[in-house]
Amino acid sequence: MSASLCGIPLRGPILNGSGTFDFIAARRTYGDSLLASFPFDAFVTKTITLDPRQGNPPPRLWETPAGLINSIGLPNKGLEGFLAGDLPHLRDLPVPLVVSVMGYGPEELARLAGAVGARDEVAAVELNVSCPNVESGLIMGSDPAETARAVERVRAVTAKPVIVKLTPNATDPGAVAAAAESAGADGVSLINTLRGMALDPRSGAPWLGGVTGGVSGPAVRAVALEQVRAVAARVSIDIVGMGGVASGRDAADFLSLGASCVAVGTESFRDPAAGLRIGRELRTVSAGALPATP
Amino acid sequence: MSASLCGIPLRGPILNGSGTFDFIAARRTYGDSLLASFPFDAFVTKTITLDPRQGNPPPRLWETPAGLINSIGLPNKGLEGFLAGDLPHLRDLPVPLVVSVMGYGPEELARLAGAVGARDEVAAVELNVSCPNVESGLIMGSDPAETARAVERVRAVTAKPVIVKLTPNATDPGAVAAAAESAGADGVSLINTLRGMALDPRSGAPWLGGVTGGVSGPAVRAVALEQVRAVAARVSIDIVGMGGVASGRDAADFLSLGASCVAVGTESFRDPAAGLRIGRELRTVSAGALPATP
Amino acid sequence: MSEARTLAPFGRRLADVTACEELGGYVLLTARDRAGPVPRPGQFYMLATEDRWGGGEAERPYLPRAFSHARAADGTLTFLLEDVGPGTRRLSELVPGFRLWLNGPLGRGFEPPARGRPLLAGGGIGAAPLLCLQDEIGPEAQALLGFRNASFAVAAGLFAGEPLVATDDGSAGHPGFVTDLLREELERDPEATVYACGPPAMLEAVRALCAERGVPSQLALESGMACGYGACFGCVVPTRDGYVRLCVDGPVLAGDALESALVPGAGH
Amino acid sequence: MSEARTLAPFGRRLADVTACEELGGYVLLTARDRAGPVPRPGQFYMLATEDRWGGGEAERPYLPRAFSHARAADGTLTFLLEDVGPGTRRLSELVPGFRLWLNGPLGRGFEPPARGRPLLAGGGIGAAPLLCLQDEIGPEAQALLGFRNASFAVAAGLFAGEPLVATDDGSAGHPGFVTDLLREELERDPEATVYACGPPAMLEAVRALCAERGVPSQLALESGMACGYGACFGCVVPTRDGYVRLCVDGPVLAGDALESALVPGAGH
Ligand SMILES: Cc1cc2nc3c(=O)[nH]c(=O)nc-3n(C[C@H](O)[C@H](O)[C@H](O)COP(=O)(O)OP(=O)(O)OC[C@H]3O[C@@H](n4cnc5c(N)ncnc54)[C@H](O)[C@@H]3O)c2cc1C
Ligand SMILES: Cc1cc2nc3c(=O)[nH]c(=O)nc-3n(C[C@H](O)[C@H](O)[C@H](O)COP(=O)(O)OP(=O)(O)OC[C@H]3O[C@@H](n4cnc5c(N)ncnc54)[C@H](O)[C@@H]3O)c2cc1C
Ligand SMILES: Cc1cc2nc3c(=O)[nH]c(=O)nc-3n(C[C@H](O)[C@H](O)[C@H](O)COP(=O)(O)O)c2cc1C
Ligand SMILES: Cc1cc2nc3c(=O)[nH]c(=O)nc-3n(C[C@H](O)[C@H](O)[C@H](O)COP(=O)(O)O)c2cc1C
């Protein structure tokens, strides 16, 4: 079941969600058995920023009914650390590499996208716009105009495919997607996590060190399906659908609503090889009654 | 554990979510045993509209991981039918009555709120603004200005407390709440359901007759808690917190984040007397370490 | 009109499981409901297991599931179940000592026959509410039962008199549909009253057959339910009077009230 | 430096439960992991039951839970569990014939002692990884074990040599803390190396005690984990070098690496 993502041929349609699989750490744990049965058909890095970040204070995780809240806070080595420390290891990936970047405004995003897009190892750039623009104070990804401005600047600095990761915490994700397309994006991916929080049952204080976090997992699947449908109605660029995908059936649902690829996030925490299983199940489902692509 | 809602004294802080408990139908089923142990401390009607509505074609329900998608479509008898057919029965309620109304624009909302607010049986009016304004095309409740316009018109026609039911499908529910407060609302309630959908596993077509629906239940609790916290930071009027409340612990969480009352929705489907149990558990929790009100 | 409706005590209550046994392709689940009122045939209960069902611990099943009682006597309720998904599976796995949450009796049951001989037409698991109806009326209420095959047809043995059986694959009784049997009975006795429960296509065939012949029919329908007591407006079925909530205005509806018994989303 | 890390086969695998028995206040769970590699003491596994855990059917537990193996021999893994929530409860209810999902061995275990006599200081369920460490080093590794009361102290019987026991309520052994025992041992033998596992407050006391005396310590910490293999960045603990992911850079950390062993959100 071959597929493609913004023109990049893939051996199949299963990606990981950014920040839910670390190739380098997984290889430390599993050794080269990871390469032999790599679970994804393209690999998306955890989001990197210009400067290194420690991330949020722990605790960072809370299990919810059929889901997970995380408040990780984008810990990463920063652009230089990534290029020098991580990228050499990522050359060993058996699949195309997508680098996720986040910046506090269009200029920073463009610097990041330009730098990573210039590297041969990088097949595509994903823009994580679920963060406030320090200049405007708005969450870039919840505002169509802010998103368009960012995409335009990025478009000017790289010829590599640009994918915009949409936030679900927006009144009209379809409008944001349409703005991204007009501004030159090659694809959109969705959903990122839903804003959420939990209290410590013992103290009544917020559990997470970062106070609020993002909800993922099966609990958000219905929301993700609806947003993919709404976005598919507004754009003709490629869509990477995600949010609670745990089975081939779920993946088929995203594909039949208009996604061309599907990403697996939280389910990989339950089963590191979930991507393989889901790809296998998807082929079975697709061979049956249901069309896997619209 | 007495409480109050926008100045209305209540015997406790537990309400039902609009559209999740029908006093009249429940009485047909349970007879007067319902009155003797009525599960809520104030009763909110299902949303009524000016004209009668059949609601959406079935199927209207889909069970999700730890949640429910509904696509009911606000079936109701319309304003006249409600006043003539339902209100006489609602006189038997042992608790204050809140009537939920929805209109396709500020004028219609004002007509509804004026008419129900004029009735002695009605203690407060809740405005369901999770629907498109037919004039502007915008979902009223996701836009602060639209919401303010609606609240201003309603404020002019009734002296009864006005509660605005916020939609969670908005970029910034806090801003909408603040706009409602400035326009004269006495309280806000949240969250309404999250937009979602599901596909029929057999046909791959949308399961719900209405295609998309709203997600409720434990799956949305983390999202609801975060939104209540965000809204509490922006307004000083009363807040009715809801979304996945299934235990006294959950209710205490909403209260400690700034809600003055808590509403039970989907959990009542599992247990018609859930409101009683949750109120009881809440008193136990409150008697313990945790402050029930901030 | 006095409705075929026994009021339920408000809230849900726990009932001890006393037996849970296979019966051909079905499961017969029995529970003590000492304090509960005597239900009318055709009414139903919302059931959930006490453990590992919903909210606190489990994901799906999350909401309770609707089941007609197949029998009610001496404070004991019997349900006939077919394992079609997570809820029915969990219920089928119960053993004595475990407990059930039950809410009911709910809805409107069958009206006593106003004329002629009662014919009870059941399709598959639809036999359940007809059994307690026969318990009430007596063996003169003739059971006509259709099943997939002989393994499911074992359930016919629960009925009194001489139940007539049809199976899809001919492995027991008449090879064909239960509506074939019903047509024959109605040829013989056009004054009968028909009570039916089964999958949508079967009910629709019964409805049309009876309408054609002016035979009164009472049909116990199914639809997806969340609450069972009129709270959610989720279980509506289209009738000549518009949508009605099957859980409060049904599950038994007069055949005449329906344009068609094919309810979207019902059946499995 | 060669790390105390055995690589895991990629993916999770099913293991047959061979025993699940109470041991005082704990549960001893044994499973066949025929194909799995031999883990290092201090490494851990992410466990989930095959049935009714997460995603498809259950709500919480949804994610797998982290457990140090207490023993590993001949393709059999033994875990010592304490029932503190939905995940440990589900695991404790297992019986032979059921299966476990396991992912591991994960993380970095204890380094072999570089000097002096090894002292194993365990608090409560923290005894688990010390048991296999003692299996490896031999009975000369002196176990010092603190428990709430005599019922939990039963677990000390698993250890070789003469484990010294302390209980909070004095119902067995020394009335007081395991750190009292450790202080005494270090007075006697300042050249020892300390291996410890237990609740945050106990680990912090051990860390401080060792730091004070310049005694090298290796501490097996806990923190809330979602994945166990470095994917989520959720399990970080603060060290002198900033946050590190406990699942890949730990769970065993050198006492020197820590400002404090009090990890926010860890322990129960
Ligand atoms: C009044 C009434 C009386 C009944 N009496 C009996 C009886 O006596 N005996 C008996 O065995 N059954 C009876 N039923 C049917 C019974 O309620 C269903 O079989 C049961 O609810 C199925 O639950 P499940 O979890 O096992 O299966 P589900 O997985 O819920 O699937 C059953 C069907 O529901 C639909 N469905 C599938 N997934 C979902 C989902 N996520 N959300 C919503 N719908 C879904 C599909 O159509 C599927 O085929 C009755 C139903 C009603 C309304
Ligand atoms: C490396 C490592 C090794 C371990 N080895 C062992 C061992 O050998 N034996 C053993 O018994 N235990 C061991 N543990 C601890 C074990 O993993 C936990 O006890 C287990 O995860 C608890 O799961 P639960 O579902 O039973 O309880 P939970 O309900 O998950 O609660 C346990 C604690 O987690 C927190 N918590 C509560 N609710 C939530 C929530 N919704 N989301 C997130 N956190 C929550 C609270 O602090 C609570 O006290 C180890 C942990 C680690 C990290
Ligand atoms: C622990 C965790 C960390 C994440 N980190 C990132 C990130 O760095 N960048 C990003 O764009 N999305 C991040 N996400 C969001 C996921 O990529 C994905 O959009 C989301 O989790 C929904 O998919 P799921 O339900 O399959 O997990 C993260 C999610 C989780 C659970
Ligand atoms: C079946 C159903 C019908 C609903 N109908 C209405 C309605 O008519 N008006 C309204 O404002 N909210 C309606 N709601 C939303 C609930 O009042 C509540 O905001 C939401 O369900 C979240 O709470 P819960 O998770 O406790 O159910 C409905 C919810 C459900 C599940």
Ligand code: FES
């Ligand atoms: S099942 Fe809720 S109204 Fe009928």
Ligand code: FES
């Ligand atoms: S548990 Fe996920 S990174 Fe450690």
